[in-house]
Amino acid sequence: MTVWVLLLLTCVAAAGALKAPESGFLFTSPKLLQAGTSERFCVTLFNLPGPGRNVTLSLSSKAGTRPWSTTVELIPDTVDADGDHCFDLDVPRSVPPFRGYLDLRIANAAGLRLSDGSKVSIKAFTLVTLVQTDKPKYRPGDKVLIRVISLRYDLTPLIENIPEVWVTTPDNIRIAQWRDIKTTGGLIQLEVQLTEEPPLGTWTIHVRTYEGQLRSSSRRETHRFVVEEYVLPTFEVDVKRPTSVLDGEKTVTVDVCAKYTFGQPLIEATVTVNVTGGFDLEYVSDTLTTDETGCASSDLIVDDLFRDFRTSPATINVTVEEFGTGLSQSETSSLRKEFFSSASASVPDNAQLFIKPGLPYYGRLHIKDRDGSSFRK
Template identity: 30%
Template sequence: MGQPGTLSWTWALCAFVSWAHVGQAGPGPQYLVAVPAVLESGAETKFCVSVLELTEPVVVNVTLKSTAKSATLMSLHTCIQDVHTCIAFSVPVVTNEEVMDFQVKVEGSGFQSEEVRKVLIRAYKPQTFVQTDKPIYLPRQQVHFRVVTLDSKLRPASKLYDIIELEDPSGNRIGQWLKTNSDNKILQLSYFLSSEAREGIYKITVTMGESKVYYTFTVEKYVLPKFDVTIKVPDEVSVGDESFEAQVCSKYTFKQPVPGRVTVGVCRPPLGHFHGSPLIRVAAHIDESNSHDDTNPVCHSETKQRELS
């Protein structure tokens, strides 16, 4: 509480604080009215009133005024009891923003107090967004996209879209939807690309009166990423070695590592066939059922899991 006429701003709240003296030495009735300093146009909001230390009934009138009109938000007749209440009201609709007077008047049989403060009423326009299910398409694929308009509380709002257009890279209109209403939902639409669809950037345009929203996606003939595999092994390995190191490296064509599982098999040629035969080779399919037969290769395989760090 403060002296008559004190204005307190905390967390965007405009508070009216005052108390009246009626010639006595002791304090008289006190009152507090709190209202947001910025109000949303057309929204439901509330202000709170507290009247304390009453010695007689009083009347509290709260009015919202502009240069063109005024609206009485509350007329409260109190008894000789403390009052704490919150009143809901509809904020006047404005085009952009407007400053209005928030007037509080407290009247009793022996005193009168009046305070006026400025509040800002601002119109928050809904925002419209467009989104496709992926950024790149192939010819003959179906383009799924959605249009949504959100209010100031991020809820789907009802919006009439005058025209929704789809243009190819040459600016030709290849699809359109007329007078479509969202009905407080997310609008789901789709379009089939022909097998001869031009490669390039396609544009979706959503028109609502004088405002427009744009979104683009790409059509191109792409292929899934390919990768190469390289194997590094020693040129020679001694028959006395219990192990040797082999490196298997796999990278995409754009030089990024490939996650996955690799199986490496090593075989020693059968006895009597060392001349002109490689000492070590990688086997894709390995059969160890005859590994103890000197007339068949001796093989060993291991599997490793490669994870991206």
């Protein structure tokens, strides 16, 4: 009798050990959802056999409210009862930021129903629209080339039509417009031909894009360019002067050279050198004429440059006027007084690039004075 009792207890224990565990799942979701994108979700099944398994995921503002987006995904029969399955859910652009609620439901053909929910953060849909012209200023009769591209939050182009682009004059008169423009790789290229007598001033390019899925939700980007009558400079001016003077120096030399854009020197041009200090007081004014090389030099007395304000910088304005035409160009720079000598040091390209701890470093330095000459002190 003792033997039979032990066998019976063993059979009962074995039957209890073979009892099937309950079904369940593990849901994996991003912590932050980006509006206007498709997010990836996964479920890991536990003892949930097929066939006829499906998963339903909804995104809403909170539990029990109308969902913003819903997806129903059939779990293939090839996925085991303890397998994994991943799927996507579209997050609309119009979803408000901050907080949302995910509702997950899993069912199979045998009538098993499992559900769970979780709060999630939502980041608002962001769209960066870049508007560019081929140059900032145009003359009458020029052609204005326009480029527009819209970028998502991850800087990838938005491949969809741009609702509207239009151009207005300084008087806010619309002179060109395009609607529902098809993009090429997210980019559109437009052009506006200016007349020979267009309104002068600042023109504006307007671009309207959809911010959400509703066409009423839009935003506008602008870009400005200038239309004016201007003449390209026929000559260039190069001014060489020190940026500072040391205490004790008597004179400062300002070298001025002018040449035409095709390389020839500007001969017999009038060069005016004006030096002003604090409160725009004029200290020094010198008038010169360029020689056959197109250059002229002016020696300025330091005591005259810093007459009243010894610590504030002086302003040097150089104007070159072409003989016969009256065309002129100006260059402005500042000059300050220093009471200590300074120099700059640079490492040659062939110097040792690395320092090893505990070992000496051998190298050379190029030390130059403030005027660029070798420092000999």
